[in-house]
Amino acid sequence: MTANATTVANPLQALATLHQSPWLDFIRRSFVLDGTLAKLVREGDIRGVTSNPAIFQKAMGEGTEYDAQMRDVLSTSILSPGALYEKLAVTDIQAAAAALAPVYEDSKGRDGFVSLEVSPYLARDTHGTTHEAARLWADVARPNLMVKIPATPQGVPAIRQSIAAGINVNVTLIFSLAAYRDVVEAWLCGLEELKAKGGDISRVASVASFFVSRIDAKIDAEIDRRIKAGDKQAPALAALRGKVAIANAKMAYVYWQEIMQTPRWKALEAAGAQTQRLLWASTGTKDKAYSDVLYVDSLIGPQTVNTLPPATMDAFRDHGRVHETLTTGVNDARTVMDQAEQLGLNLEGVTATLLDEGVRSFADAFDALLGSVAAKQATLMGEKLTSLKAHLPDELAKAVDSGMEDWRHAGTLRRIWAKDATVWTGGPEANWLNWLDVVDERRANLAELEAFQAEVKARGFRQVLLMGMGGSSLGPEVLAMTFGKHEGFGHLYVLDSTDPQQVAAFEKKIDPHHALFIVASKSGSTLEPNIMLAYFQDLAKRALKDRAASHFVAITDPGSKLEAHAKQEGFWKIFSGDPKIGGRYSVLSNFGLVPAAASGIPLRLFIDDALRGVRLCDASVPPAINPGVRLGIIMGVAAKQFGRDKLSIIATPQIMDFGAWLEQLVAESTGKLGRGIIPIDDETLGGPRRYGQDRLFIYLRLATEHRHEQDEAIATLIDAGHPVVTITLHSKRQIAQEFFRWEMATAVAGAILGIDPFDQPDVEASKVETRKLTEAYEKTGALPPETPFAQCGPLAFFADAANAAALKGAGSDAAAVLKAHFDRVKPGDYVGLLAYIERNRDTLEWIQHTRLHVRDAKTVATAAEFGPRFLHSTGQAYKGGPNTGVFLQITADDARDLPVPGSNYTFGVVKAAQARGDFDVLAERGRRALRVHIRGSLKDGLAALAKALHAAL
Numbered sequence: 019m020t021a022n023a024t025t026v027a028n029p030l031q032a033l034a035t036l037h038q039s040p041w042l043d044f045i046r047r048s049f050v051l052d053g054t055l056a057k058l059v060r061e062g063d064i065r066g067v068t069s070n071p072a073i074f075q076k077a078m079g080e081g082t083e084y085d086a087q088m089r090d091v092l093s094t095s096i097l098s099p100g101a102l103y104e105k106l107a108v109t110d111i112q113a114a115a116a117a118l119a120p121v122y123e124d125s126k127g128r129d130g131f132v133s134l135e136v137s138p139y140l141a142r143d144t145h146g147t148t149h150e151a152a153r154l155w156a157d158v159a160r161p162n163l164m165v166k167i168p169a170t171p172q173g174v175p176a177i178r179q180s181i182a183a184g185i186n187v188n189v190t191l192i193f194s195l196a197a198y199r200d201v202v203e204a205w206l207c208g209l210e211e212l213k214a215k216g217g218d219i220s221r222v223a224s225v226a227s228f229f230v231s232r233i234d235a236k237i238d239a240e241i242d243r244r245i246k247a248g249d250k251q252a253p254a255l256a257a258l259r260g261k262v263a264i265a266n267a268k269m270a271y272v273y274w275q276e277i278m279q280t281p282r283w284k285a286l287e288a289a290g291a292q293t294q295r296l297l298w299a300s301t302g303t304k305d306k307a308y309s310d311v312l313y314v315d316s317l318i319g320p321q322t323v324n325t326l327p328p329a330t331m332d333a334f335r336d337h338g339r340v341h342e343t344l345t346t347g348v349n350d351a352r353t354v355m356d357q358a359e360q361l362g363l364n365l366e367g368v369t370a371t372l373l374d375e376g377v378r379s380f381a382d383a384f385d386a387l388l389g390s391v392a393a394k395q396a397t398l399m400g401e402k403l404t405s406l407k408a409h410l411p412d413e414l415a416k417a418v419d420s421g422m423e424d425w426r427h428a429g430t431l432r433r434i435w436a437k438d439a440t441v442w443t444g445g446p447e448a449n450w451l452n453w454l455d456v457v458d459e460r461r462a463n464l465a466e467l468e469a470f471q472a473e474v475k476a477r478g479f480r481q482v483l484l485m486g487m488g489g490s491s492l493g494p495e496v497l498a499m500t501f502g503k504h505e506g507f508g509h510l511y512v513l514d515s516t517d518p519q520q521v522a523a524f525e526k527k528i529d530p531h532h533a534l535f536i537v538a539s540k541s542g543s544t545l546e547p548n549i550m551l552a553y554f555q556d557l558a559k560r561a562l563k564d565r566a567a568s569h570f571v572a573i574t575d576p577g578s579k580l581e582a583h584a585k586q587e588g589f590w591k592i593f594s595g596d597p598k599i600g601g602r603y604s605v606l607s608n609f610g611l612v613p614a615a616a617s618g619i620p621l622r623l624f625i626d627d628a629l630r631g632v633r634l635c636d637a638s639v640p641p642a643i644n645p646g647v648r649l650g651i652i653m654g655v656a657a658k659q660f661g662r663d664k665l666s667i668i669a670t671p672q673i674m675d676f677g678a679w680l681e682q683l684v685a686e687s688t689g690k691l692g693r694g695i696i697p698i699d700d701e702t703l704g705g706p707r708r709y710g711q712d713r714l715f716i717y718l719r720l721a722t723e724h725r726h727e728q729d730e731a732i733a734t735l736i737d738a739g740h741p742v743v744t745i746t747l748h749s750k751r752q753i754a755q756e757f758f759r760w761e762m763a764t765a766v767a768g769a770i771l772g773i774d775p776f777d778q779p780d781v782e783a784s785k786v787e788t789r790k791l792t793e794a795y796e797k798t799g800a801l802p803p804e805t806p807f808a809q810c811g812p813l814a815f816f817a818d819a820a821n822a823a824a825l826k827g828a829g830s831d832a833a834a835v836l837k838a839h840f841d842r843v844k845p846g847d848y849v850g851l852l853a854y855i856e857r858n859r860d861t862l863e864w865i866q867h868t869r870l871h872v873r874d875a876k877t878v879a880t881a882a883e884f885g886p887r888f889l890h891s892t893g894q895a896y897k898g899g900p901n902t903g904v905f906l907q908i909t910a911d912d913a914r915d916l917p918v919p920g921s922n923y924t925f926g927v928v929k930a931a932q933a934r935g936d937f938d939v940l941a942e943r944g945r946r947a948l949r950v951h952i953r954g955s956l957k958d959g960l961a962a963l964a965k966a967l968h969a970a971l
């Protein structure tokens with residue numbers, strides 16, 4: 019072929035005469051659909067198309083041309099924005115492939131390709147890239163597809179494997195000759211492997227995309243900088259301006275020519291292989307001082323491709339010059355390269371930087387693209403999704419934005435989804451992450467639960483009694499309280515107490531002949547559910563004789579003692595939990611779904627809502643628009659950097675029980691190692707002055723409740739500068755979405771706090787103390803004696819030596835003791851009322867009233883908790899979290915006690931041992947704690963305590 023200057027009517031078309039293919043570096047839906055692409059192809063201007071994340075970002079990020087398909091797809095499936103993007107992109111790529119099919123056919127499979135890039139997030143991941151290349155190849159399913167893979171050190175093996183798998187590959191982001199050599203090697207090896215396997219190598223096409231203008235942009239900038247700095251070699255440097263990129267490309271072409279002469283290639287060629295063409299990419303001129311077709315005119319040569327941005331295509335069509343430039347001036351090019359080296363222009367460094375920047379900028383573009391798709395998806399889904407609005411003081415807002423940007427930049431969320439424990443402490447976290455997948459998994463196996471639901475209905479149970487603690491009871495309790503009773507199903511009761519009065523009260527609600535008993539315990543060895551089971555099994559056996567077991571269902575992790583017991587007893591059903599999910603993350607597993615089924619909640623609708631939550635928290639959704647990550651960053655940053663570690667949960671009445679579940683999730687997950695977020699649930703909303711600077715408010719609002727007054731009270735807090743996150747639900751069922759959002763948010767907050775959000779080290783400590791006490795009881799028939807340090811009527815005060823010493827000076831007047839205790843409260847502290855008494859309407863009212871009194875007197879956050887329930891929830895944070903809690907433990911004589919079948923001890927003894935074990939650990943952790951024990955009538959004692967508190971505060 020000779021260098022032959024030609025002025026032709028359409029230079030783009032004339033390139034064919036020199037065996038160069040012009041491709042177009044652009045795609046968008048309208049351009050394909052309105053026939054523009056087909057016309058360009060038909061007229062011979064364009065013989066291929068390339069895309070990249072930045073191109074799709076421009077296409078999908080603005081306008082409405084993808085809305086119709088989005089709406090269509092979203093009406094039938096629940097997808098992540100990442101999956102949605104891929105559907106849209108694949109549709110475009112397939113349409114472009116169809117437009118290019120005539121070229122592909124005419125050229126017998128040598129030209130007419132369209133390229134789709136693997137996710138730029140995988141640029142440093144060989145396995146991920148190989149896997150994704152195969153997936154895209156299968157999804158697009160067109161012979162004229164090329165999968166784009168970057169020439170990073172990790173991409174290169176993926177290129178070889180993909181070629182060996184018979185996939186057409188467009189290798190992208192090649193900047194240096196060294197990298198190009200590796201790419202050629204990978205391509206040759208891939209073909210040889212495919213040939214050795216007996217594959218058809220003749221139809222495996224590949225191009226090596228060598229980037230051009232970006233090199234000049236970098237080198238020229240360095241030249242300009244040095245000249246400006248007065249470099250002695252300024253003239254020589256100036257002479258290289260705008261030359262290095264083209265010289266570099268010419269060297270690559272020389273290398274390709276050499277390869278074409280090797281016996282290795284000849285053997286492949288003889289077997290029918292196509293060459294891997296060099297493709298000039300980044301050929302739009304960046305420096306306005308140069309010709310706008312510089313990187314086209316100068317790189318024309320046989321068996322190459324030039325992919326042109328639309329403006330460069332138009333410019334070249336208008337005034338491009340078609341002559342074979344690639345093979346001319348090769349010596350000059352070599353000289354340019356030598357001079358660049360002599361002048362210390364560090365091409366190696368530049369190309370390495372360009373590779374990093376190239377990967378980075380595609381990842382940034384992909385983030386922006388997915389962010390736009392996610393935003394569009396949220397708009398289209400409207401009220402199918404819950405929403406989040408944050409009102410944060412400026413400083414906090416700025417810190418949150420920068421936290422989100424850090425997470426985006428580092429791809430931390432993708433590491434969460436990849437179950438990478440180093441997101442947290444690098445400890446055992448990876449073993450506790452199956453809550454990420456459980457909704458998909460349960461949804462795929464929903465038939466089992468639906469069948470169970472139908473059987474429960476058919477058996478006509480009138481009550482369902484669930485027995486469990488913490489993660490095994492709080493989720494079901496939210497379901498029971500939020501959804502109430504369903505037609506055709508029994509009422510769901512949730513028992514999570516050892517208080518004998520409470521157990522007796524539940525017993526009254528149950529008719530064993532018509533009750534379904536569900537015992538739920540992941541470990542199967544938790545004290546409370548075991549003794550509750552013993553009690554109610556005994557009750558059922560007495561009533562139902564050998565039919566009793568058919569009224570019992572167990573939910574437990576495989577291999578637990580409870581599972582063995584249930585098998586041995588012949589329980590009606592045993593449902594398994596996933597041992598890679600901790601209790602507080604288990605609500606969307608069988609631990610929530612079995613009670614949901616038993617109480618008649620429409621399972622598919624519920625799980626679909628949960629799945630929407632999962633999809634929108636997906637790895638493909640950037641932090642700023644990711645419902646879970648954004649919330650988690652707000653929580654983590656507010657607590658860590660601003661001391662706003664009291665997560666105050668306000669909710670509209672119909673969904674207010676959600677807070678009980680949330681308390682456990684947040685407290686048990688984050689409260690450890692002296693750090694953590696203290697959830698403050700159900701504290702009646704007050705005016706802005708009631709609160710210190712340590713609050714982050716969460717307002718959970720069910721829009722259909724129309725609680726205007728509550729909205730206004732929240733608005734007052736916002737106006738006063740308190741940080742408020744408002745989450746709006748459009749139906750009760752959307753608590754399913756919120757379950758997942760909060761799981762993700764808590765995991766994220768845990769990462770920011772630098773703790774393992776999946777263990778509960780300090781809960782174990784009080785279990786150990788309790789065990790010691792119950793064992794002592796079994797031996798001696800009594801709990802070890804203890805002496806109050808002060809007594810006043812029905813109120814006896816107990817404390818460990820250190821706390822007693824701090825309070826003793828107060829004397830024995832109840833108000834004085836309480837005053838001395840609460841005088842220890844400082845701004846930023848919280849007060850916990852920990853009541854080991856029956857939880858009923860009266861006691862709830864009492865504790866709420868009392869906490870508000872404390873809050874208003876001290877302007878601190880207050881928690882109102884019942885034991886032993888909170889031990890499996892907030893108890894972790896009280897002991898392991900920041901030492902800012904001041905606790906008043908309330909115990910009482912039991913008006914009646916109940917035996918625990920098969921044990922020497924009673925429910926009352928267990929509860930007393932739990933309270934003492936709890937107190938011992940609080941004291942041992944240096945917490946400010948006081949126990950008040952009510953002797954005689956609980957009602958009178960509570961009244962006396964309230965009176966003393968009023969006097970004290």
Ligand SMILES: O=P(O)(O)OC[C@H]1O[C@](O)(CO)[C@@H](O)[C@@H]1O
Pocket residue numbers: 487488489490538539540541542543544547600601602686778781782889890891
């Ligand atoms: O389901 P299990 O094993 O009975 O545990 C109940 C609860 O107890 C805790 O382990 C705390 O002791 C919680 O984390 C858990 O949710």
